Amino acid sequence: MTERDNRPPERHIDMLLHAQWVIPVAPNNAALADHSVAVHEGKIVDVLPSDKASARYTADKTIHFESHAIMPGLINAHGHAPMSLFRGIADDLPLMEWLNDHIWPAEGRWVSEDFVRDGTELAIAEMLKAGTTCYSDMYFFPEVAAKVADQVGIRAQYVCPVLDFPTIWGDGPDDYLAKALELAIAYAESSLITVGLGPHAPYTVSDQPLENIRDLSTEYDIPVQIHLHETQHEVDEALVEKAERPIARLKRLGLISPGIPLQCVHMTALDDQDIADIQASGASVVHCPESNLKLASGFCPTQQLLDADINVALGTDGAASNNDLDLFGEMRTAALIGKAIAKNASAINARTAIEMATINGARALGLECVCGSLEPGKEADIIAVNLAQLNTQPSYDPISDIVYSLAANQVDSVWVAGRPQLVNHELVEFNEKTLIDKAIRWSTKISASDE
Numbered sequence: 066m067t068e069r070d071n072r073p074p075e076r077h078i079d080m081l082l083h084a085q086w087v088i089p090v091a092p093n094n095a096a097l098a099d100h101s102v103a104v105h106e107g108k109i110v111d112v113l114p115s116d117k118a119s120a121r122y123t124a125d126k127t128i129h130f131e132s133h134a135i136m137p138g139l140i141n142a143h144g145h146a147p148m149s150l151f152r153g154i155a156d157d158l159p160l161m162e163w164l165n166d167h168i169w170p171a172e173g174r175w176v177s178e179d180f181v182r183d184g185t186e187l188a189i190a191e192m193l194k195a196g197t198t199c200y201s202d203m204y205f206f207p208e209v210a211a212k213v214a215d216q217v218g219i220r221a222q223y224v225c226p227v228l229d230f231p232t233i234w235g236d237g238p239d240d241y242l243a244k245a246l247e248l249a250i251a252y253a254e255s256s257l258i259t260v261g262l263g264p265h266a267p268y269t270v271s272d273q274p275l276e277n278i279r280d281l282s283t284e285y286d287i288p289v290q291i292h293l294h295e296t297q298h299e300v301d302e303a304l305v306e307k308a309e310r311p312i313a314r315l316k317r318l319g320l321i322s323p324g325i326p327l328q329c330v331h332m333t334a335l336d337d338q339d340i341a342d343i344q345a346s347g348a349s350v351v352h353c354p355e356s357n358l359k360l361a362s363g364f365c366p367t368q369q370l371l372d373a374d375i376n377v378a379l380g381t382d383g384a385a386s387n388n389d390l391d392l393f394g395e396m397r398t399a400a401l402i403g404k405a406i407a408k409n410a411s412a413i414n415a416r417t418a419i420e421m422a423t424i425n426g427a428r429a430l431g432l433e434c435v436c437g438s439l440e441p442g443k444e445a446d447i448i449a450v451n452l453a454q455l456n457t458q459p460s461y462d463p464i465s466d467i468v469y470s471l472a473a474n475q476v477d478s479v480w481v482a483g484r485p486q487l488v489n490h491e492l493v494e495f496n497e498k499t500l501i502d503k504a505i506r507w508s509t510k511i512s513a514s515d516e
């Protein structure tokens with residue numbers, strides 16, 4: 066900030082956003098009244114009181130958000146975007162029955178490049194409207210989906226799935242990993258798209274491919290994301306079949322290790338040794354509270370993990386097990402269930418919940434220097450939420466309002482890297498009616514095949 070004192074008194078920039086509240090999340094997770102965010106060439110250049118901002122900057126575009134809070138765009142650290150086309154296809158079932166009897170057969174029948182493209186567009190549009198500016202995705206044909214994200218201009222981590230068996234996307238582990246590397250090289254210079262390796266789960270990937278993933282991650286510094294400890298059943302089965310807990314196995318294979326940027330998704334049924342191993346490795350946890358609740362998978366002890374200095378981010382998981390991609394809802398559920406699990410009403414307070422949905426997500430995806438907070442030098446991934454609604458008035462504390470009472474449709478403006486993606490609730494890159502028509506066409510085809 067000392068640099069500011071040396072600047073000329075007035076500087077011309079691209080955009081100046083004045084707001085009733087600015088919630089930068091970091092370095093200070095507070096609601097700053099009557100503040101402004103200055104944006105130039107896609108980056109945040111200043112966060113300062115509005116009177117000073119008006120004196121210091123002139124801008125091509127100046128917006129006054131009189132009843133809004135401006136905050137960093139939300140980061141959805143785990144999902145399967147194309148599965149939006151399976152939203153509601155099989156509800157109210159436990160994980161393994163849901164996967165084995167419904168999702169995997171439906172994927173075998175319907176997943177194609179067109180399915181991935183249309184499902185990804187639907188998911189991105191839903192996420193942008195609900196304030197998500199960055200997401201991680203694990204699904205087949207990631208090269209098709211990454212291209213959609215890149216063209217739209219949203220930030221995304223594409224995690225290429227790896228399984229022991231062949232799928233529509235490849236022949237087996239070696240083929241999946243070769244395709245993953247190809248994608249990582251294709252996007253090596255991208256400012257929006259990063260690529261990761263996605264061993265699906267400990268029960269679908271054997272030791273050798275996991276060791277190959279460890280080596281590739283080390284050699285190319287590629288993040289790894291895995292569904293881990295999704296249920297007690299997963300842990301019990303591993304103990305019967307391999308006489309080893311999944312986390313102990315990944316530690317033995319060198320994947321849970323300080324050298325590996327690992328993102329562990331779900332993380333229920335944890336014992337003290339599991340938590341100590343994750344803590345020592347520096348891996349992040351991606352908590353998906355609504356998916357875990359809907360599939361009755363189990364409970365992630367989020368406050369206990371945070372107390373152990375483990376980074377905990379939030380994810381929606383796919384819309385087939387959630388059934389929406391609303392990270393505001395996820396924040397609220399994480400706060401509420403976090404209190405119940407910790408048996409402590411002060412656990413996962415509103416500030417912590419916002420951090421989980423923003424800066425912790427950025428940290429999990431290795432994007433801490435890029436996004437996740439409103440700090441000078443970071444990309445201008447920004448959202449504005451309107452608090453002048455019945456459910457968020459009166460407003461004593463906007464951070465509390467955002468976590469405990471805001472609805473996602475109160476997001477009215479979204480920028481990614483300074484580029485507008487939502488303006489007065491209207492998507493810039495999509496026609497909503499076209500997306501809905503396409504979704505209906507898919508559901509008509511998929512339902513007809515069941516009859």
Ligand SMILES: [Zn+2]
Pocket residue numbers: 143144145292330382383
């Ligand atoms: Zn998942």
